[in-house]
Amino acid sequence: MDNQTLTLNVHRLISGLVAQGVRYFVVSPGSRSTPIALILAERVKKSPTLQLYVDVDERSAAFFALGIAKTQQVPVVLLCTSGTAAAEYLPAIAEANLSHVPLVLLTTDRPLELTDIGAPQAIEQTDLYGKQVKKAWRLALQTPGSTNAAFVSFQSQRSVVVALTTPQGPVHLNLPLRKPLLPDLNVAPPQLKSLRVAPAKKELTTAELSRLKQELSGKRVLIIAGPEETQTYRTVLLTLSQQCHWPILADNLANLRGTNTVIAHYDLLLRLFPNLPTTLQPDVILRVGGTPVSARLVQWLAKQTLPVYLIGAQRQLADYSYATTEVVAADEATVLTQLTANLPQQASDYLVRWQQYERRLVASLPPVVELNEMTLIQQLDRSLPANSHLFISNSMPIRDVDDFYSGRQMRELVCNRGANGIDGVVSTAAGMATSPGQHYLLIGDLALFHDMNGLMMVRRYQLPLKIIVINNNGGGIFSFLPQAQAKAHFELLFGTPQNLDLKQVATLYQLSYQRVKTLAELRQALANQVQFIEVLSNRRTNVEQHQALLRRLRSALQDD
Amino acid sequence: MDNQTLTLNVHRLISGLVAQGVRYFVVSPGSRSTPIALILAERVKKSPTLQLYVDVDERSAAFFALGIAKTQQVPVVLLCTSGTAAAEYLPAIAEANLSHVPLVLLTTDRPLELTDIGAPQAIEQTDLYGKQVKKAWRLALQTPGSTNAAFVSFQSQRSVVVALTTPQGPVHLNLPLRKPLLPDLNVAPPQLKSLRVAPAKKELTTAELSRLKQELSGKRVLIIAGPEETQTYRTVLLTLSQQCHWPILADNLANLRGTNTVIAHYDLLLRLFPNLPTTLQPDVILRVGGTPVSARLVQWLAKQTLPVYLIGAQRQLADYSYATTEVVAADEATVLTQLTANLPQQASDYLVRWQQYERRLVASLPPVVELNEMTLIQQLDRSLPANSHLFISNSMPIRDVDDFYSGRQMRELVCNRGANGIDGVVSTAAGMATSPGQHYLLIGDLALFHDMNGLMMVRRYQLPLKIIVINNNGGGIFSFLPQAQAKAHFELLFGTPQNLDLKQVATLYQLSYQRVKTLAELRQALANQVQFIEVLSNRRTNVEQHQALLRRLRSALQDD
Incomplete structure (x- = not known):
C-alpha cells in the first residue's frame, strides 16, 4: 500500500477542513483512524x-464537540475508529441536527472487502446516521491520482460549507481505510x-x-x-423593541433578559391567565428564535x-x-435592521402594561x-458573574430557569434544546468551558x-x-406530571433514585466539593474555588413549594 | 383521548411479546413511554x-439487555422514551445485529403532528437504526377498532418471531403516542x-x-x-470429533476447550509456524461458529x-x-448429528500429531x-469455579484469553464479538449476571x-x-501495533492514560475492592467475597513479556 497517497490525501482532508474555518478537533482513540489522528x-x-481534544468515550466526545460548536459558533470536527465507536456519536448528532450546530463527523471504516463479511469491528457505516445528518459522503483516501486528490480537497471543504449553510447541522464523512495505516x-x-x-x-x-x-405600524x-x-x-432586536415599544417575551435561552423591554416571567403569568389579561393581548406577533x-406559551400561541x-431561515x-x-425566510439581523431603519420611534401603552404585570409578579x-x-435559580441570577456562561440541563433545571431567571447581568445561557435529552449534558458543558471566561453548569x-x-x-x-448539582435523588419532573398518580410503580419507573454519593463522584474526578444547605453557603461556595456544589432537594417538597408559590401568585394577582 | 383503546392495545402488545417467549424487559425512565411502562x-x-429491570442510561440499558439475551438465549425487550434516548440504543443494536442476538426495541415517539415541527424531544425515529436492525415497524396503539387491535396483537408477536428467526437479530417497533398517556x-x-x-x-x-x-471419509x-x-x-460436535479423531481448533468463545480432541493454543502455534508444520496440514476444513x-487463523485460512x-445458517x-x-446452510446440531450417525469410528495419527504439538507448546x-x-489468564483458568460464566472485554483481554486459556473446567466464556467494541462491556456483563450461577468479568x-x-x-x-480489572492506565493493545512507532503522539492518541483511581470507582458503586500484586493474592481475592479486583500492569512491560514468551516458545519448538 502506497503511504504517500494516503499521507497526501489525509493532509488534503485536514487542509480542506481548516480552510473552511475548522479550528477544533475532538478525537477518540482507535486503530483504524490512525493516519488521520497522527497527521x-x-x-x-x-x-x-x-x-485537539482527546476523549475516550465517543458518546461524550460528540457532545463535547457539540458544546464547543454551539457556544463558539464554529464548525467542530470529530474523529473515531470503526464499528460501535461511530454508533456512539448518534445521540449528539440527533441533537446537533435539531439545534442546527455545525459538526463534521469523520468515521473511519473498514474497506469494502471487510464490510459485512465477518471481519472484526466492521458495522455498516454508510448512512449510519440516516436522517440525523444533513449529508453523508464517503472519501477514499488511498486511491491514487489527481482526480481523487482534487475530490478529497473539494469534498472536505464542502462538508464544512454544507454544515455551515443555513440551516446548519451535522455532516458525515465515512472514510474506509486499508492497512498499513501508518x-x-x-x-x-x-x-x-x-x-x-x-x-x-x-x-x-x-x-x-x-x-x-x-x-x-400602530x-x-x-x-x-x-x-x-x-x-x-x-x-x-433590542433596539427595534425599544424604538417601537414592542415588548419581548424572551425565553431564558434567547439571552435577552435583563433589559427594560424584555418580559421574563410570562410563563408564570400564563399559569394565572391562560388567555392573558385583555390589556396584554397583541394585534400581531413577531417571532424569532x-x-x-415554555409549553404554555406555545399552547397560548396555538389558540x-x-x-x-x-x-429567520435556520429553523425551516x-x-x-x-x-x-x-x-x-431571511437572515434575522438583516430584516430586523431594515425594520428598525424604517419604523418610526413610537411610545405605546402596550409595553407599559406588560411591564406593570411583570413588576407586580x-x-x-x-x-x-x-x-x-x-430560590437556587434566583440566587444564581444574583451571584453569577456578568458575562459568564451558564449551561442548563434539560428536564427541571431549564424549566425553573425559564420561570425564575430575570437576567440581572448579561450572561450566556446555553442548553441542548434540539432534542431536549438529559444525556450528554456534562460533556456539552465541558465543551462550552473550553472557551475563555467563567463557566457554570446547573x-x-x-x-x-x-x-x-x-x-x-x-x-x-x-x-x-x-x-451545581440539584440532588433530589431521581427524576424530579415526574412528580409534576400525571404519572405521579401511579403511586404503586412511581419510584420504580419514574422516581428512579440512584442513591449516588456525589461527594464520591467529586473525589473520583478530583473536583473540590461542597454540599450547601443555605443560600449563604451557596453564595460562599460560588465565590470560592469550589468546583462541584451539591444542593440537596426533595422531590415531594419541591412540588409543594412550586404549588405554594403559584397559590401565592394567584391570590396576589388574580384577585384584584 | 380514549384511554381504553390505549390500555387494551398496550396489553395486546405486551401479551404478544410474552406469547412469543419474552420474559425480560429492560426499561429506561421517561414520560412518553408511560402507558407501556405502567402496564x-x-x-x-x-x-x-x-x-423487569430499570436502567437510567439507555446506552447501558441496551447492552444490559444484550447481556441477558446472549447468555440466556432468549429474546429481550427494551423500552425507552422519545428523542436521544432512542438514539442511545444504537451501539448495542449494532452489536446485536452482528452477533445475532434477539432484541425487540420499543421506542415511544411523538405522534406525527409533533414530528419535525419544533416540538420538544422529537427526533426522526422512523428507521432510526437503519441497517443495524432486521426490521423496523410502527404501531399505533391509540387507534381504535378491531382491525388495529388484531394488527397490534399480530405484529407484536411477529417482532419476536422475526428477531428469533435465523439469522437472529434486533427488531424495532416505534410507537407514537399522544397525551394523555395514563x-x-x-x-x-x-x-x-x-x-x-x-x-x-x-x-x-x-x-x-x-x-x-x-x-x-478417510x-x-x-x-x-x-x-x-x-x-x-x-x-x-465433540462426539463427532472424538468418533472420527478430527481435531478441533476451538476459539475460546466456542466454549469447547478442556476436552481431549480440542486444540487451544493454535494461535501461538501459528506465530511460530505461519503455514503450520507439514504434519498438521489438513485435507479438508470443517467450520462452525x-x-x-485469532486473526492469524483467519489469515492462514485465507491462504x-x-x-x-x-x-450453519446463522452467519450468512x-x-x-x-x-x-x-x-x-442448515442447523448445525442437525447436520452434525447426521454426520455422527453415518461416519464410522476411526483412529487417526492426525489428531495425535496436533495433540503432541499442543502438549509441547x-x-x-x-x-x-x-x-x-x-499469567492472570492462566490463573483464572485454574481458579474460577466450574460452570461459572466469564465475560471478557474486547481489545487485549479477549486476545490473551484466546491465547492462554486452556479450559480446565467447563465454563461459559462470553464476549461482544459482533462489532468488537470496547463500549458497553460492563453493562453486557451485568446483564449476563442476572442468570443463576457465578459470574466474572475480565x-x-x-x-x-x-x-x-x-x-x-x-x-x-x-x-x-x-x-477483575487489568489496570495498565490506557489502551494496552496499541503498544503491540505499528502505532507504537509514532512515539511523538503515542500517549496522546493511543496510550490515552485516564489515571482513574479504581478504588474510588469501587467505593462510588459500593463494591468491595482489593488490589492484588501476586498470584497468591489473586487466588485469595477470587476465593473471598471481593467484588472488584484490580490488577496493576504496565503497558510497556506487558509487550516485553509477550515478546519474551514468544522467543521462549520459538527456541523450544522451532529449533528441534
Missing part, C-alpha cells in the same frame, strides 16, 4: 490556532485549491419592507424570542388567530403551535430566604449520572467549569 | 415468570389470538449426506470452531486452497477469509509464578471507564458479578 496531531503541534509524518501538506464561500444574506425588497411596515406588536445561540441579531421552553410573523418553519401565518414572588430549587443528579464520563474531560483538561 | 410493571407484579390499570388484558411457530430444521437429504460422507479433517453462544451443537478471535465446509457466509468453498510455556496479563481500565455507568446495575440489583 492531525502533527499539524496541531505546528499550528497555534488549531486545538502515514509518513515527514511529508509536507500539499497546496490546497481553496473554495471561497460568499453567503447570501437575503434583504427584503422595498415592496416587501413597505408591506411589512404597514402591517406592523399595532400592538408582541415579540416572542425563542432560544438562539448565535448573537447575530440580539442587539438590533427556536421553540420556546391565536392573529397574524404571526416568523423571521418548525413551529409546533402551527400558528405562523407569515414567514420571513416579581414583587409577589416570595422572599429569597430558604434554599430550594427555585444539572440534576440523574442527568449528571447519565453523563458522568463527561467529568473526565473537565478533569483532564482542567476546564474552568463549576458544577 | 408492564403491573403485569410483572402479577406474573412470577416476568422480570392507562387504566384496572382493565384486564384482552384475550390474544396467538401465533404458533414451528421452526424448520433442514436436514440433509440422503444424497447430500452421502456425498458429504464420501468427501470427508481425510485429515480439521474442525475450526468459532465463537458460538448457543449450546445447541457443542456436545454433538463465528469469526475466530488455503483445500475444501472448506461452512456449516460472513467469512472474511473468503476461503469457504461449500456451505451447508503448553510444556514450553513459562511457569506461572509472577502475576502479569498472561476487563481493562479503558473499557471499564467507557461503561462505568454499567456498575450502577451491578450495585442496584446486587448482581453477583466479580470484576
Whole structure:
C-alpha cells in the first residue's frame, strides 16, 4: 500500500477542513483512524490556532464537540475508529441536527472487502446516521491520482460549507481505510485549491419592507424570542423593541433578559391567565428564535388567530403551535435592521402594561430566604458573574430557569434544546468551558449520572467549569406530571433514585466539593474555588413549594 | 383521548411479546413511554415468570439487555422514551445485529403532528437504526377498532418471531403516542389470538449426506470452531470429533476447550509456524461458529486452497477469509448429528500429531509464578469455579484469553464479538449476571471507564458479578501495533492514560475492592467475597513479556 497517497490525501482532508474555518478537533482513540489522528496531531503541534481534544468515550466526545460548536459558533470536527465507536456519536448528532450546530463527523471504516463479511469491528457505516445528518459522503483516501486528490480537497471543504449553510447541522464523512495505516509524518501538506464561500444574506425588497411596515405600524406588536445561540441579531432586536415599544417575551435561552423591554416571567403569568389579561393581548406577533421552553406559551400561541410573523431561515418553519401565518425566510439581523431603519420611534401603552404585570409578579414572588430549587435559580441570577456562561440541563433545571431567571447581568445561557435529552449534558458543558471566561453548569443528579464520563474531560483538561448539582435523588419532573398518580410503580419507573454519593463522584474526578444547605453557603461556595456544589432537594417538597408559590401568585394577582 | 383503546392495545402488545417467549424487559425512565411502562410493571407484579429491570442510561440499558439475551438465549425487550434516548440504543443494536442476538426495541415517539415541527424531544425515529436492525415497524396503539387491535396483537408477536428467526437479530417497533398517556390499570388484558411457530430444521437429504460422507471419509479433517453462544451443537460436535479423531481448533468463545480432541493454543502455534508444520496440514476444513478471535487463523485460512465446509445458517457466509468453498446452510446440531450417525469410528495419527504439538507448546510455556496479563489468564483458568460464566472485554483481554486459556473446567466464556467494541462491556456483563450461577468479568481500565455507568446495575440489583480489572492506565493493545512507532503522539492518541483511581470507582458503586500484586493474592481475592479486583500492569512491560514468551516458545519448538 502506497503511504504517500494516503499521507497526501489525509493532509488534503485536514487542509480542506481548516480552510473552511475548522479550528477544533475532538478525537477518540482507535486503530483504524490512525493516519488521520497522527497527521492531525502533527499539524496541531505546528499550528497555534488549531486545538485537539482527546476523549475516550465517543458518546461524550460528540457532545463535547457539540458544546464547543454551539457556544463558539464554529464548525467542530470529530474523529473515531470503526464499528460501535461511530454508533456512539448518534445521540449528539440527533441533537446537533435539531439545534442546527455545525459538526463534521469523520468515521473511519473498514474497506469494502471487510464490510459485512465477518471481519472484526466492521458495522455498516454508510448512512449510519440516516436522517440525523444533513449529508453523508464517503472519501477514499488511498486511491491514487489527481482526480481523487482534487475530490478529497473539494469534498472536505464542502462538508464544512454544507454544515455551515443555513440551516446548519451535522455532516458525515465515512472514510474506509486499508492497512498499513501508518502515514509518513515527514511529508509536507500539499497546496490546497481553496473554495471561497460568499453567503447570501437575503434583504427584503422595498415592496416587501413597505408591506411589512404597514402591517406592523400602530399595532400592538408582541415579540416572542425563542432560544438562539448565535448573537447575530440580539442587539438590533433590542433596539427595534425599544424604538417601537414592542415588548419581548424572551425565553431564558434567547439571552435577552435583563433589559427594560424584555418580559421574563410570562410563563408564570400564563399559569394565572391562560388567555392573558385583555390589556396584554397583541394585534400581531413577531417571532424569532427556536421553540420556546415554555409549553404554555406555545399552547397560548396555538389558540391565536392573529397574524404571526416568523423571521429567520435556520429553523425551516418548525413551529409546533402551527400558528405562523407569515414567514420571513431571511437572515434575522438583516430584516430586523431594515425594520428598525424604517419604523418610526413610537411610545405605546402596550409595553407599559406588560411591564406593570411583570413588576407586580416579581414583587409577589416570595422572599429569597430558604434554599430550594427555585430560590437556587434566583440566587444564581444574583451571584453569577456578568458575562459568564451558564449551561442548563434539560428536564427541571431549564424549566425553573425559564420561570425564575430575570437576567440581572448579561450572561450566556446555553442548553441542548434540539432534542431536549438529559444525556450528554456534562460533556456539552465541558465543551462550552473550553472557551475563555467563567463557566457554570446547573444539572440534576440523574442527568449528571447519565453523563458522568463527561467529568473526565473537565478533569483532564482542567476546564474552568463549576458544577451545581440539584440532588433530589431521581427524576424530579415526574412528580409534576400525571404519572405521579401511579403511586404503586412511581419510584420504580419514574422516581428512579440512584442513591449516588456525589461527594464520591467529586473525589473520583478530583473536583473540590461542597454540599450547601443555605443560600449563604451557596453564595460562599460560588465565590470560592469550589468546583462541584451539591444542593440537596426533595422531590415531594419541591412540588409543594412550586404549588405554594403559584397559590401565592394567584391570590396576589388574580384577585384584584 | 380514549384511554381504553390505549390500555387494551398496550396489553395486546405486551401479551404478544410474552406469547412469543419474552420474559425480560429492560426499561429506561421517561414520560412518553408511560402507558407501556405502567402496564408492564403491573403485569410483572402479577406474573412470577416476568422480570423487569430499570436502567437510567439507555446506552447501558441496551447492552444490559444484550447481556441477558446472549447468555440466556432468549429474546429481550427494551423500552425507552422519545428523542436521544432512542438514539442511545444504537451501539448495542449494532452489536446485536452482528452477533445475532434477539432484541425487540420499543421506542415511544411523538405522534406525527409533533414530528419535525419544533416540538420538544422529537427526533426522526422512523428507521432510526437503519441497517443495524432486521426490521423496523410502527404501531399505533391509540387507534381504535378491531382491525388495529388484531394488527397490534399480530405484529407484536411477529417482532419476536422475526428477531428469533435465523439469522437472529434486533427488531424495532416505534410507537407514537399522544397525551394523555395514563392507562387504566384496572382493565384486564384482552384475550390474544396467538401465533404458533414451528421452526424448520433442514436436514440433509440422503444424497447430500452421502456425498458429504464420501468427501470427508478417510481425510485429515480439521474442525475450526468459532465463537458460538448457543449450546445447541457443542456436545454433538465433540462426539463427532472424538468418533472420527478430527481435531478441533476451538476459539475460546466456542466454549469447547478442556476436552481431549480440542486444540487451544493454535494461535501461538501459528506465530511460530505461519503455514503450520507439514504434519498438521489438513485435507479438508470443517467450520462452525463465528469469526475466530485469532486473526492469524483467519489469515492462514485465507491462504488455503483445500475444501472448506461452512456449516450453519446463522452467519450468512460472513467469512472474511473468503476461503469457504461449500456451505451447508442448515442447523448445525442437525447436520452434525447426521454426520455422527453415518461416519464410522476411526483412529487417526492426525489428531495425535496436533495433540503432541499442543502438549509441547503448553510444556514450553513459562511457569506461572509472577502475576502479569498472561499469567492472570492462566490463573483464572485454574481458579474460577466450574460452570461459572466469564465475560471478557474486547481489545487485549479477549486476545490473551484466546491465547492462554486452556479450559480446565467447563465454563461459559462470553464476549461482544459482533462489532468488537470496547463500549458497553460492563453493562453486557451485568446483564449476563442476572442468570443463576457465578459470574466474572475480565476487563481493562479503558473499557471499564467507557461503561462505568454499567456498575450502577451491578450495585442496584446486587448482581453477583466479580470484576477483575487489568489496570495498565490506557489502551494496552496499541503498544503491540505499528502505532507504537509514532512515539511523538503515542500517549496522546493511543496510550490515552485516564489515571482513574479504581478504588474510588469501587467505593462510588459500593463494591468491595482489593488490589492484588501476586498470584497468591489473586487466588485469595477470587476465593473471598471481593467484588472488584484490580490488577496493576504496565503497558510497556506487558509487550516485553509477550515478546519474551514468544522467543521462549520459538527456541523450544522451532529449533528441534
